[in-house]
Amino acid sequence: MFVPSHLASGYLLGKLFKKSPWTVYPFMPILLFASVLPDIDGIFSDTVAGHHSILHTPLFWIIVFGGLTLTNMVFKNIQLKPISLGLLLGTQLHLLTDWFTARTVGIQWLFPFSHKDYFLYPIRPEYGQGSVWGMIQNPYFSFYMENTCLFWIEIGVIMCGGALFIYTWINRKKYNNT
Numbered sequence: 001m002f003v004p005s006h007l008a009s010g011y012l013l014g015k016l017f018k019k020s021p022w023t024v025y026p027f028m029p030i031l032l033f034a035s036v037l038p039d040i041d042g043i044f045s046d047t048v049a050g051h052h053s054i055l056h057t058p059l060f061w062i063i064v065f066g067g068l069t070l071t072n073m074v075f076k077n078i079q080l081k082p083i084s085l086g087l088l089l090g091t092q093l094h095l096l097t098d099w100f101t102a103r104t105v106g107i108q109w110l111f112p113f114s115h116k117d118y119f120l121y122p123i124r125p126e127y128g129q130g131s132v133w134g135m136i137q138n139p140y141f142s143f144y145m146e147n148t149c150l151f152w153i154e155i156g157v158i159m160c161g162g163a164l165f166i167y168t169w170i171n172r173k174k175y176n177n178t
Helices: 003-016 028-044 056-074 082-101 125-129 134-135 140-145 147-178
Strands: none
Touching: 003 028, 003 082, 003 147, 028 082, 082 140, 134 140, 140 147
16 A cells, blocks of 8 residues: 555544544544554665565554553553554554555564465565565556556545545534634
8 A cells, every 4th residue: 555545544544533532632643653654664675575574563563552551551641542552553554454455565464473474365576576666656556556446445545534634624624713
């Protein structure tokens, strides 16, 4: 998945949790940040497939969540609850959407116990040998669009997230002016 799709899916998930007592500020900004955070390894990677480092494994983020939860228990910092929940949900959503839309490399759900890549649709690892920065150019982008179902699902997620954001922004502005 591309960054706009990860952000849109994070926004949609955040709106689902709107009424939860755990989702007070800064839950939504952290959730949005965390929905793209695992891809930070792309900056340091030579290839598309190579950017799936430990940041693309669930156990890493579960350990981070556990550390933040433990810190919250020790220091009684109420801000850590929405931060830790936003971080966990955003990163796990990122992994789930990467698994669902995998084209070149899957997700190692059982890492470190197994290095097996899991993916929903057949992948083509040979296309993952190109540069991360080349993902938005051909031939990678044409390859990415070959699975039209996944491509349009991704476009749909962006459109739904964008529409909900605009709707929320318009209604918030309307209520603030009254």
